[in-house]
Amino acid sequence: MRHDGSGYMALFNCLMVAGAMLTGLTCVAQPYLASEIAVNRADTQRLGDLLDGISKQQGFYFAYNSDALDADRRVDIPYYRGSLVGFLEQLLGPDYVYKESPGYLIIRYAPRLMDLTVHVEQRRGRPLVVEGQVKDASDGTVINQASIYERNVLVSTLSGPTGNFRLSFRRPNETIWLTVSKENYRDTTLALLLPVEVGSKPAARRYWFLPEDDGGRGLEGTALGRFFTNSKQRIQRINLDGFFAYNAYQISFTPGISSQGLFNSQVVNQASLNIVGGHTAGVNGVEVGGLFNVNQRDVRYFQTAGLFNLVGRNVEGVQIAGISNIVVGDVSGIQVSGVSNRSGDVTGMQLSGVFNVAADVRGVQLAGLVNIADSSDYPIGLVNLVKNGRRRVGIGVDGVGMVQLAFRSGGRVLYGLVGVGYNPGGGAERYGLETGLGTRLVTAGILGLDAEVTNRVSTGFKKRTLSQLAMRLLPQLHIGRHWSVAAGPALTYGHPDNEGERSRTARVGLYGGLSYGW
Structure with missing residues (x-):
């Protein structure tokens, strides 16, 4: 800890260095790693088959990156009885860490450790500022493009070429939980204890880990998704590795100018207002965009935009766009657009001025010209190209x-x-x-x-x-x-x-x- 003698004053009583990965940030109980398992196999088997068998017995799914964990590797575990975490440590070794999310146990390859130093300062009447540097704990080399964030107030940044970073807090809580994440590194957390303000009460917040079960083909699998996802957001997504938070609202002028800053693509909002356009993790309420809305994951209930909506996963509710709705996953509800709708499976209705594209449709497709689907019993259009349908000349x-x-x-x-x-x-x-x-x-x-x-x-x-x-x-x-x-x-x-x-x-x-x- 450094002290600046130029009039800055430290606003914390002590600094606790956790120096270990977060074992889960959800508010629910975490029984998976502590659960007792028994393995008794006389023959070798695929690692993926072994994990699948355990997940079926325990009632959850394993999630992991196939590039970091070889599911085809043959393993020989003749007998084991004990906790799941002990079994995984014996099976995979010390280079892997685990995070729990409802329904999932996420296996992450993280063989390296980080070293974090910080300096906290504030001038009277100005926001609290946290500056620091991120280094590799083993050789002291600086770490570029690590994600540094505070999960309660949703402030985030990336470290620079020298490993340095700077965060500003306008209304900090009594404790600042500063977390650093980087691919192939274990998460590191610092707790900065600030002076207690009488009558202050930190707001409760929900946050969770969700596995990337779309194989990376979601939002960034589309041309518009790649265009509206900048390099910093891609790095943030890789570093945070499935970490998402829930917030009541956000306001964006453009995707780069948002009330949630760089953290916008990791936050699911209840109300989202995008003056020109915005990029968020998802919506669980209402989203309105002047020109466009871009969502990394799911949208629920209502979304409207002047030009287009782009959703990386699923939509549940009503989606309206002046030109086009593009949903990488499935739709349960109604899509309305002036020109086109595109999605996976549809349960409900697609209504467009020109054409609709979907996979399996359990409902109605209504288009001014063309409907395209794998299966659709009720397409209404001049031309309906249904894969399992009928065409006659x-x-x-x-x-x-x-x-x-x-x-x-x-x-x-x-x-x-x-x-x-x-x-x-x-x-x-x-x-x-x-x-x-x-x-x-x-x-x-x-x-x-x-x-x-x-x-x-x-x-x-x-x-x-x-x-x-x-x-x-x-x-x-x-x-x-x-x-x-x-x-x-x-x-x-x-x-x-x-x-x-x-x-x-x-x-x-x-x-x-x-x-x-x-």
Whole structure:
């Protein structure tokens, strides 16, 4: 500890150097490492299989980086009975440390130790300042880009090329818990005990460790995610290794100008306001962005942005964007956008002006043009490219002699239709463009029954055009795997759009055709 004789005064009574890794920061009990286990195997086995067997017995999952822990390594543990932590130390050796999170035991490779020196000072009426330096404990070399943070007030920074750092605290608690994290190093914590202010009461805060179970393909697996995640945030994420905190609110002007500073991508907020745009760990309430919102993990309840929302994991609730919603994980709720929605599995609804993209959809996809999904029973769009759905190209003729080439595509229940037509009998409206929506009412072996509602605009490319609404009931006969024949009644209603004429016509006719499906 250094003392500056230029008028600065120390505001702490003592400095306790923990010098060891944090064994967990959650407020829940930590029974995993202390639990008793028994291993009795006469043969060698994969390390990954051994850990999987223990996790199933104990009711939690092991989380680890496959680059740091070889799951394919053969191990021979003929017999062990005792605590889990003793078994892991015997199995892996002294270079690994462990952190507990509800449902997970995180194994982290950390063979090296850090040495931390600090200097605390304050001028009257100014914030408390903590300066220091981070070094390697074994050889004294300085450590660059280590994360230094206070988990209660969510102040954070990175060490510089000389290992030095500086943190400023406007309203410090009675105790400052200063933690230093760096990849391949054990976490080091200092407790700075400040003078007690009568009547002061530190606010409670929730924080936890969450394993990176997306294989690094989450937010940074997208082009926008990489663009809006700067190098300091990437280093912070690696150093903190799954550490996240919960806070009531945050305000950002841009991702780099935030009330939570460099710590913004590690904090889940209940309320988040981003004037231009913001980058946070997640939302558990409401988030509003002037232009965009970027979230490293999950979003719950409500999110809206003028241009786009980008979420690295899952969304639960309502998500609205002027242009696009992009969710790397799954959506449970409603996505609404002016142009496009992209996500994994969807339980609920996707609504967009142009196109939707999803994996498995248990709900409705509604798009102005195209829906794309692995499975979607209720896609509503002109073109629906559903992997396990049905696509048909067919030719048909209606009661007025219009010959139409149509493409039908969709899921198990609903499908879209888009087609072009030509009336060889001539007339003022010999060319037609038709769009519509159909549903499969019955599918029974080689027989089926479809119903369609379509709208066709016919024109001769002069003044006269005809808009015609049609409702069809089409019995189907399937011939082999690909071909089918349909024929049935059609009720049409239309009126010509022509100067001085607004007559409306309704007729009952027939529609029939042949189609090829796959």
